[in-house]
Amino acid sequence: MTGSLSPPQWLIDVLSTYNQVLAELFWFVVGFGIVYLVGQTFLTPLVTRIIRSRNRNNPTIETAAKTYLRVVLIGFATLTGIIAAGYGRVLSESAVIIAAITFALGIAGQQVFGSLISGMFLVADPDFNVGDWIEWPDGSGTVEAVDFRVTRVRTPDNETISIPNTELTTNAITRPYGRTTYRVTEQVFVAYYEDTERALLELQQVVSNLDTVLDDPAPNTRVTELGENAVEIQAEFWINDPRNKDVLTLRSDFRRLVKRHFDEEGITLAPPSGQMLSGELTVTERPDGSTDSRATRE
Structure with a gap:
């Protein structure tokens, strides 16, 4: 018995049907x-x-350029693949297809394009840079990158969150460390029976002992409020290049120094309770041997 095995006719028909599709797909992949x-x-x-x-001093532009260049590159590669597959004439001659694609992109990519435009505004903002500490209505942290759709921010808890660019451009953003100097403001509550003037002088001395405090502008202390249970005094001082310093640690060091110094000088900080009570306790012995105690409160 002689002869050779040949594929069934139905398989030949299927391959011939998809032959052109596979060829077009191949050239699209090659071009892309x-x-x-x-x-x-x-x-x-x-x-x-x-x-x-x-x-060199603006890493924001570098990271944004990589993102937008990648988007442009993908779009150009896709267009090249379409032309390589033989559909270039269809795109150039069919107004219906172009209108349909434009409509689809407009509906499906409305938020994406909005984030893209918002990201461009953030990149163009000279006061918004990678490495800056920012605060917005929902949080705060250090900017790590401005991407195509979101801005990545690292929080004080070392968490990385992705914020839509539109949220940052439509809300107020605070950049507390956006300048070369930064003012630190701290409140201290002192008991009413203490000498307020002496407390201000001692607080000024604590500020002067901090190495990171600038002499110009000079630090100062003042009384800010006569509270219900304590006198509120405030210290204001300036530090240099806050982006290279841990401001939270600086605040903690200042509070520790205030507590220790005021304890050494015998100055009482705000009382632990809302009201301080004073008085005496009298114990009287009755004829029957029992006792009667009475407390007098002032």
């Missing part, structure tokens, strides 16, 4: 892959080096 690999291997590092050399 070549453009994307060349861009990632040569173009992105080159552009990144140029931007880094021109913006």
Whole structure:
């Protein structure tokens, strides 16, 4: 018995039907892959080096440029793949297809494009940089990167959160450490029966003992409020380059020094309770041998 095995006719029909589709898919992958690999291997590092050399003090532009360049590269690679697959004429001649794609992108990508535009505004803001400490209505932390859709922020608990760019551009952002100097304000509560003037002088001495405090502007102390149970006094002092200092640790050191110094000088801080009571206890012995105690409160 002679002859050769040949595939069934139905398989030949299926392969012939999808032959063109597979060929188009192959050329799409080839066109997309070549453009994307060349861009990632040569173009992105080159552009990144140029931007880094021109913006050494602004890492925000460098990280944002990588993100946006990747988006542009993917779009151009996709377009190249479509043309390589033989659909370039369809895109150029069919107004219906272009309108449908535009409509779909407008509906599905409304929030994405909004975040992209917001991210561009953040990158263009000279006072918004990677490494800055920012505060917004829902939290605070250090900016790590401005991406295509979100901004990554590291919180004081060392957690990384992703905030939509639109949230940062539509809300007020505070940059407490955005300048070369920063004012630290601390309140101390002193008991009413203490000498307030003496407490102010001793508080001024505590501030002067901190190494990180600047002489200009000079630190000062003042009475800020006569509270219900204590006198509130305040110390104000300035530090240099707050981004390189742990402000929370500085505040803690100041409070420790205040507590220790006031204890040494015999100055009582705010009483532990809302009211301080004083008086005496009298014990009287009755004829029958029992006792009667009476407390007098002032």
